[in-house]
Amino acid sequence: MKKRIIKLLIWLSVLLNILVVTAVILAVTGKLIPLLAPLRMTNMESPNYERLVSQFEGFTVQSGDVVFLGDSITQGGAWHELFPERPVRNRGIGGDRTKGILNRLHQVTNGNPSQVFLLIGTNDVSFGETDETIVDNIVTIIERITDESPETQVFVQSILPRGASYQERIETLNSKIRAAIGDRGEWIDLYSLLLDEDGSIADRYSNDELHLLGAGYAVWKEAIASRVRVP
């Protein structure tokens, strides 16, 4: 009896170790995070998300404002320094996805801003959303902006390149978004400006194949400078 229990414990131990070793191998080869993505805290529950939303609640967007709306890539931009003397508001939140934007869109449309520059979708890809869901959500975002704040000009910026393995997916997705928005928003192609020959985002623009370095923001600024409203 005692021997059987010990044998059972040993087998449980071996089994647990196989799981641990598998997890380590997946982690090292970069496959663990995507597999666990559905289990991760959704962006709308993270403490950082709540902090930014609570801060934005106190700063009402004003008529005349230029709103940069998106995820960590937008959040990371020093928009006031990229466009001094222009009435910009940074409304990027790290980890945000298309449905997160829909949840907090009233904080933007409430104030009837002059312009919205939207860049969203790359985290949807990481979380395994389909192209159809992402495209539908982006179209809904534009329709809601136009509905709730008819004077607002909407600029939809292409999803940025990432690692080369994302090239086909993101290029297809960008084509679908562009086709779906039609003339409901102005399309701005940042993708091809940041792309390297190997299909990834160029090293001089990103140090993690996702977020932008100062040189990346400079390219972005250059691409939209003539469109950003001067008061």
Add this chain to the structure above:
Amino acid sequence: MKKRIIKLLIWLSVLLNILVVTAVILAVTGKLIPLLAPLRMTNMESPNYERLVSQFEGFTVQSGDVVFLGDSITQGGAWHELFPERPVRNRGIGGDRTKGILNRLHQVTNGNPSQVFLLIGTNDVSFGETDETIVDNIVTIIERITDESPETQVFVQSILPRGASYQERIETLNSKIRAAIGDRGEWIDLYSLLLDEDGSIADRYSNDELHLLGAGYAVWKEAIASRVRVP
């Protein structure tokens, strides 16, 4: 021979499991992260740190500017919206410590700003730095600002409250910092404004006993508003 190898493997397996279970217990009780702190990537090596520094490199601080210098708590503040119409620059970087500030201080002093509002040290505490090192580094930061940019007014803000277990440490540290800076910088006590009766940061100001919600930034703004330069 074969039996001995199997026996050895089984014991290795059990040993590995004991390590894994210990790590899980430490993680659940919140003791794993502090233990691993010395092994973590230092802030100056993180991709986020490099991205912000590369962006700041392109935006030279100007004479007349008001610079908010610090870690994630400073980075998280929408300073342009807290102080519209004032020439503010956000120079907070998540995870930064006193020695990180010393490494990038030239990006601030280069431009001879009018004012620097410094809030740094809480990550030093997390990384196990001694009070003496933290105090020395803060004094060196002030001396270097005064040396490299003599016209700059320096405001040293107290380290904020965290969980109640930090109360004694942070109160002692704040007293030491205040005593050490003397009249080389103006001391601003944010600590007692954000403290709850139980010795932690009040729940209405923080959702993670470290970073600030919108209401926390409103208290901070109120505390310094009369000092922030109006152009």
